[in-house]
Amino acid sequence: MTSVRARLGRLTLLRKWFPGPVVAAGVWFRRSGVAAQILTLVIVVGVFAIGTRGKYLSWANIQVILSLAAIPAIFAIGLHPTIVLGGIDLSIQGVASLCAVFVGVLLKNQFNSNDVGLWIIPISMAIGGAAGVVCGVLNTGLRIPSFIATLGMSWILYGMAVYVGRAVNVQILDTRIEKFASATLFGVPQIAILAVLFAAIVQVVEDRTRFGRYMYAIGGDEVIAKQAGVNVDRTKIAVFTIAGIIYGLGSLLLACRLGVATSRMGLTLLFPTVTAVAVGGVALTGGIGGAKNAALGALIVTALNDGLVLMHVSPYIQQAVNGVVLIAAVALTIDRKKLGFIK
Amino acid sequence: MSVGNGASRDSILALRGITKTFPGVVALDGVELAIRRNEVVGLVGENGAGKSVLMKIMIGLMQPDEGSIMLGGEPITLRNPLDAIRNGIGMVFQDGSMVPNMSVTENLFLCHENGFSNLGVFSLRSMRESARALLAELHLHIDVNLPVAEIGPAARQMVEIARLLWLSRLYGRDNPVLILDEPTTVLADKERETLFAILRDIKKRASVVFISHRIQEVIENSDRICVLKDGKNVTEMDASDARLVRIEQLMVGHSFSADRFHQDDQGAGGGKEILRVENLDRAGSFEPISFTVGEGEIVSLIGLVGSGKEEVCKCIAGLEKADTGSIFLDGRRLPMGSPSSAVRAGVGHIPIDRRSEGLALMMSVAENVNLLVLNRLKAGVLLSPARERKNAQHWVAECQIKTPSISTMCANLSGGNQQKTVISKWLSSQVRLLILDHPTRGVDVGAKDEIYKLMRRLAKEGIGMIIMCDTLEEDIGLSNRMLVMKDGRLMKEVDSSPRSKPSPQSIISLIV
Numbered sequence: 005m006t007s008v009r010a011r012l013g014r015l016t017l018l019r020k021w022f023p024g025p026v027v028a029a030g031v032w033f034r035r036s037g038v039a040a041q042i043l044t045l046v047i048v049v050g051v052f053a054i055g056t057r058g059k060y061l062s063w064a065n066i067q068v069i070l071s072l073a074a075i076p077a078i079f080a081i082g083l084h085p086t087i088v089l090g091g092i093d094l095s096i097q098g099v100a101s102l103c104a105v106f107v108g109v110l111l112k113n114q115f116n117s118n119d120v121g122l123w124i125i126p127i128s129m130a131i132g133g134a135a136g137v138v139c140g141v142l143n144t145g146l147r148i149p150s151f152i153a154t155l156g157m158s159w160i161l162y163g164m165a166v167y168v169g170r171a172v173n174v175q176i177l178d179t180r181i182e183k184f185a186s187a188t189l190f191g192v193p194q195i196a197i198l199a200v201l202f203a204a205i206v207q208v209v210e211d212r213t214r215f216g217r218y219m220y221a222i223g224g225d226e227v228i229a230k231q232a233g234v235n236v237d238r239t240k241i242a243v244f245t246i247a248g249i250i251y252g253l254g255s256l257l258l259a260c261r262l263g264v265a266t267s268r269m270g271l272t273l274l275f276p277t278v279t280a281v282a283v284g285g286v287a288l289t290g291g292i293g294g295a296k297n298a299a300l301g302a303l304i305v306t307a308l309n310d311g312l313v314l315m316h317v318s319p320y321i322q323q324a325v326n327g328v329v330l331i332a333a334v335a336l337t338i339d340r341k342k343l344g345f346i347k
Numbered sequence: 348m349s350v351g352n353g354a355s356r357d358s359i360l361a362l363r364g365i366t367k368t369f370p371g372v373v374a375l376d377g378v379e380l381a382i383r384r385n386e387v388v389g390l391v392g393e394n395g396a397g398k399s400v401l402m403k404i405m406i407g408l409m410q411p412d413e414g415s416i417m418l419g420g421e422p423i424t425l426r427n428p429l430d431a432i433r434n435g436i437g438m439v440f441q442d443g444s445m446v447p448n449m450s451v452t453e454n455l456f457l458c459h460e461n462g463f464s465n466l467g468v469f470s471l472r473s474m475r476e477s478a479r480a481l482l483a484e485l486h487l488h489i490d491v492n493l494p495v496a497e498i499g500p501a502a503r504q505m506v507e508i509a510r511l512l513w514l515s516r517l518y519g520r521d522n523p524v525l526i527l528d529e530p531t532t533v534l535a536d537k538e539r540e541t542l543f544a545i546l547r548d549i550k551k552r553a554s555v556v557f558i559s560h561r562i563q564e565v566i567e568n569s570d571r572i573c574v575l576k577d578g579k580n581v582t583e584m585d586a587s588d589a590r591l592v593r594i595e596q597l598m599v600g601h602s603f604s605a606d607r608f609h610q611d612d613q614g615a616g617g618g619k620e621i622l623r624v625e626n627l628d629r630a631g632s633f634e635p636i637s638f639t640v641g642e643g644e645i646v647s648l649i650g651l652v653g654s655g656k657e658e659v660c661k662c663i664a665g666l667e668k669a670d671t672g673s674i675f676l677d678g679r680r681l682p683m684g685s686p687s688s689a690v691r692a693g694v695g696h697i698p699i700d701r702r703s704e705g706l707a708l709m710m711s712v713a714e715n716v717n718l719l720v721l722n723r724l725k726a727g728v729l730l731s732p733a734r735e736r737k738n739a740q741h742w743v744a745e746c747q748i749k750t751p752s753i754s755t756m757c758a759n760l761s762g763g764n765q766q767k768t769v770i771s772k773w774l775s776s777q778v779r780l781l782i783l784d785h786p787t788r789g790v791d792v793g794a795k796d797e798i799y800k801l802m803r804r805l806a807k808e809g810i811g812m813i814i815m816c817d818t819l820e821e822d823i824g825l826s827n828r829m830l831v832m833k834d835g836r837l838m839k840e841v842d843s844s845p846r847s848k849p850s851p852q853s854i855i856s857l858i859v
Binding site for chain 1: 444445449453460467470471
């Protein structure tokens with residue numbers, strides 16, 4: 005109770021100096037869970053705006069950032085619930101590769117006569133979801149740590165993807181999804197709007213449904229959650245399945261944007277996605293952070309890389325910067341005092 | 348039966364003849380407990396008397412081997428805590444049972460949110476309002492949006508009580524049974540008063556089982572008191588008739604056999620000084636304390652949880668850092684807060700939780716025994732397997748560790764043999780002073796005896812020991828001298844030589 009009292013004390017002091025609405029807004033901002041991320045974004049934007057003498061803030065560049073951030077944001081929204089559970093999902097590269105191969109084979113292309121049209125959306129999501137179910141069952145049924153279960157699954161799926169796709173680059177001739185994605189609505193790239201809507205829906209599910217509550221309860225303390233009556237295994241399997249479904253959607257969008265479907269497409273996805281989730285403030289110890297964090301993390305990482313490009317920083321240095329950002333983000337989000345030792 | 352029957356006639360919840368055995372231990376032996384409507388039942392007993400097992404059975408975390416649980420006269424089966432909740436039985440755990448990252452509101456209704464759900468989507472506003480109303484009923488002012496990790500132990504307990512009351516209402520139980528497991532140990536004086544005020548208030552609509560080691564507090568705040576000892580009912584009395592001294596006598600019992608602790612082997616102690624602690628002080632844990640331990644002497648530290656005895660030991664072992672003062676081993680000053688220099692100087696620490704702190708469970712007996720002396724087992728730069736084997740075999744024989752082979756994994760040994768492995772690890776490193784934190788916890792009777800014998804032998808060989816035991820009898824029986832601590836202060840030094848062992852009653856009045 006003492007901490008509550010201390011907080012109230014600090015609040016009354018603030019009230020003396022600032023008008024009520026400002027204090028209320030401040031409290032709301034601090035409790036929003038994304039305060040640090042928004043401040044980070046402001047700093048990143050500020051630094052590059054000065055560094056590029058305003059070029060960074062041109063609407064054209066902002067459009068570029070928004071459309072580039074959308075797909076990483078969707079992947080990050082897919083990955084983050086597995087981290088909220090206290091686990092992790094490393095299967096993203098395999099899942100995305102397999103989905104991309106199926107997108108290439110099933111959409112209109114020059115190699116076969118398949119043309120499933122927009123049915124590819126549920127199909128790709130179903131393939132991802134099936135992979136997620138397997139990850140979830142390995143994790144809960146066979147009790148294999150999610151780190152190993154999903155790492156193994158990633159290579160199994162990637163192997164399948166190469167086997168099915170024979171490492172061929174398949175041109176995607178059905179351009180409807182690509183056209184939708186690159187179009188703008190009131191000047192905002194539609195794919196960015198899609199990502200924001202998607203983040204909002206997932207966030208509501210997390211905040212305001214039983215499933216979302218259970219997810220956070222498991223991430224906070226699995227034993228207590230179980231005692232309270234949470235069906236831990238079912239929730240975990242559902243989380244991995246949903247993660248897979250979202251990867252399916254993400255890889256479909258990515259393949260369509262690239263215009264080419266290939267099994268190699270997934271191979272560079274894991275690092276930026278984990279970085280986005282960590283930068284967004286989703287604690288790797290579980291239980292903290294939501295879809296809004298994941299999406300903001302992706303936006304911050306994209307804004308950073310875009311700025312580095314505009315400043316003509318060598319691509320190799322850019323990679324190193326991303327590594328630093330990942331480690332720094334984890335250093336700032338995890339309360340390491342609570343961990344007995346670090347493995 | 349005679350005790351329980353009278354009380355169970357008008358009882359809301361009655362436990363009948365509950366028996367529970369674990370390998371080697373009878374935890375509960377035909378225990379009877381009846382709880383009437385609107386009543387606070389105080390449950391007291393020493394550590395290991397069976398209180399916590401009884402509570403776990405009441406909330407469905409454990410199943411009794413024999414006996415039945417009657418709710419309003421009907422027998423019920425509690426398979427899990429949720430079953431218990433549906434029957435209006437809930438427990439507030441000592442260390443809390445709420446998810447730390449979630450808010451007060453979220454924790455209050457966790458897993459029972461259906462009433463706030465509209466087509467599967469919760470109304471956060473109505474949840475918050477209900478949470479506020481619920482806490483207001485108990486006259487609590489807690490920010491319902493704060494994560495539970497941030498509200499402090501007292502507020503956490505109150506929220507848990509509120510949750511249990513709400514759940515029992517949800518499941519239509521008009522007189523729920525709340526079990527409070529040592530709620531006051533984590534509270535400050537003022538918070539304790541608040542808790543008791545709330546207890547008096549909820550008594551109007553609930554029954555409470557109140558467990559505490561502070562007997563006076565139990566007498567003052569319960570209607571009836573049950574005393575458990577060694578897994579059996581000792582007696583039951585109205586709180587108004589209860590006297591502190593009488594309850595203490597009942598808790599400790601009279602049976603006391605001298606040879607149980609091999610007192611004939613007890614040395615005179617007080618030989619050459621090994622350990623000298625001078626004005627050791629750690630803010631918030633204990634006040635300046637000074638004492639010595641001599642060669643072959645067993646010194647027992649006595650006190651309740653929170654008396655500071657654990658912290659004193661941790662400081663000596665280098666696991667915690669004292670603020671001021673000094674520790675000398677064989678006349679040489681030990682650096683503070685460095686476990687490795689403590690080990691090098693010859694301080695051994697046998698922790699209470701040997702499975703997680705004392706042993707590497709996944710390593711073999713030999714690897715554990717040799718862990719501290721690897722330098723001596725080298726041939727050149729590499730470890731010599733022959734020397735390792737020889738050292739391990741020597742200590743396994745010396746401490747009579749019963750193991751199929753020295754390469755058996757420690758996880759596969761019994762509790763007693765695990766403990767002997769920990770002790771032999773220290774002996775092998777030629778320890779001067781051993782700190783034994785509850786050395787016989789979770790060990791069966793036979794192995795206890797062997798550990799006692801081993802301790803007597805170590806004392807003969809001149810090793811000094813500081814012990815903290817499960818029961819007062821054990822402390823008194825084993826030690827040469829006792830240091831009684833209370834609220835971080837050294838209250839008294841009591842002589843415990845074989846001819847003049849003090850009575851447990853005389854000690855217990857010093858610590859509570």
